[in-house]
Amino acid sequence: MGNYRFILSGGGTGGHIYPAIAIANELKKRYPTAEFLFVGAKDKMEMEKVPQAGYQIEGLWISGIQRKLTFKNLMFPFKLISSLLRARNIVRSFRPNVAIGTGGFASGPLLRMAAGAKVPCVLQEQNSYAGITNKLLASKAKSICVAYDDMERFFPANKIVKTGNPVRQDLVDLEVGKDEASAHFGLVPKNKTVLVLGGSLGARRINQLIEKELEFFKAKGIQLLWQCGKLYYEDYKQYESKTVKVHAFLNDMAQAYAAADFIISRSGASSVSELCLVGKPVLFIPSPNVAEDHQTKNALALSSKGAALLLKETELDAKFQSVFAELLTSENTQDELSQNIKKLALPKATQHIVDEIEKLLK
Incomplete structure (x- = not known):
């Protein structure tokens, strides 16, 4: 040696x-x-x-x-x-x-x-x-x-x-249960939770969407675990409540993934690889401001296989509510997305x- x-x-x-x-x-x-x-x-x-x-x-x-x-x-x-x-x-x-x-x-x-x-x-x-x-x-x-x-x-x-x-080793060995993870973030385990990820610095357009749709989520009985990014925390921390948990950054991603029923995320390569392991229904909102628009192409590689949903930033105002409401009500779609994204995992x-x-x- x-x-x-x-x-x-x-x-x-x-x-x-x-x-x-x-x-x-x-x-x-x-x-x-x-x-x-x-x-x-x-x-x-x-x-x-x-x-x-x-x-x-x-x-x-x-x-x-x-x-x-x-x-x-x-x-x-x-x-x-x-x-x-x-x-x-x-x-x-x-x-x-x-x-x-x-x-x-x-x-x-x-x-x-x-x-x-x-x-x-x-x-x-x-x-x-x-x-x-x-x-x-x-x-x-x-x-x-x-x-x-x-x-x-x-x-x-x-x-x-x-x-x-x-991918991070703690995600390969993901062993945290939903109840324990929900309690960790002060959420109610039996209620549905959406995890929102915009990358470590945050994603302005995703944050604007979540802010605009807070009433929509509330009406659907949805809890939010919202990583808004350190650049935006001061703007959004005012929305913290019993059902909305706002974080600049989530250090314990294994717990965050375990607490989630649905995930809204950017589609950078490392996020996509992690989400394949996690195996929950995902809606990708790619960043349009990256070299060669590779986030959109990453998301398309999954959505074309029925492994994720994809909305471009320009479609959010017109389509977000209908696409998300349909996902919430269709257990078939949820199961299908989960199974298909798991098949793509390479741990x-x-x-x-x-x-x-x-x-x-x-």
Whole structure:
């Protein structure tokens, strides 16, 4: 069992950082003496989240291309050259056995330089519509771990392995009952509960919808467990009541999922993977403001299989009440959604990704 060195890069959003940390944790379990180094973008959240998880990180001066002509775009060639040179130095001095990229801009220069130095590379693509960085790196990778079918549109078929996305271990072992979880949040166990998730920062449009529909939920006898996000907590905490529990952030997601009968959520890759494990009826409201509209594509991949409901932000005013009322009254629909979404769960994703990495260790 050699002293292996693993270099991991991914970031910009939690959706890229969290899988990289989960993969590192699994590798560490198998190779306790291994060394790890993360590489991220200097001003992004990975610079804070990765050290919190106990790993060392180096930052590159890189950012994405903006959609319009800005000063940032004019700087892009300089940032790219600077990042490539820095990445080359990091690879040379760390001498990794394998490089792992989970998407996001920093992984571009790092994996490009690792591949150039003959380091075997593994990519992990979380979304049903591949990100630009991973598409550019595909030709250099030995193995590409994906979470959805039909990814041959983006990657060479012989490199694709369907593993699923890493998910939090406490959700794999979900053992909390509804009664206990409801009590934890001060809710009544026998009443139906809707869990509202807009991501860690919150989702303005989902919050506006819930605020507008508070009377509708009340009339239907529905309790709300509402994660409004830390950016919006001050605006919405006034709605806290016996039947509406407003939180800036829910630290105990296992309890929150257990308390819920229905879930309203964004459709980022890690949320979708978690919700497949949870197996409750879900209504996805994708964020339209993300690269290549991948949240809508993630949600469509499930709704087209009868595994979730999907409403675009533009449809909420016209359709939300009728769609949700129908879900509440049809136990058939509830059962069908639950069963179909559970079929898509891949609880051993992290182990399977690390199995692929192990094949490359010389």
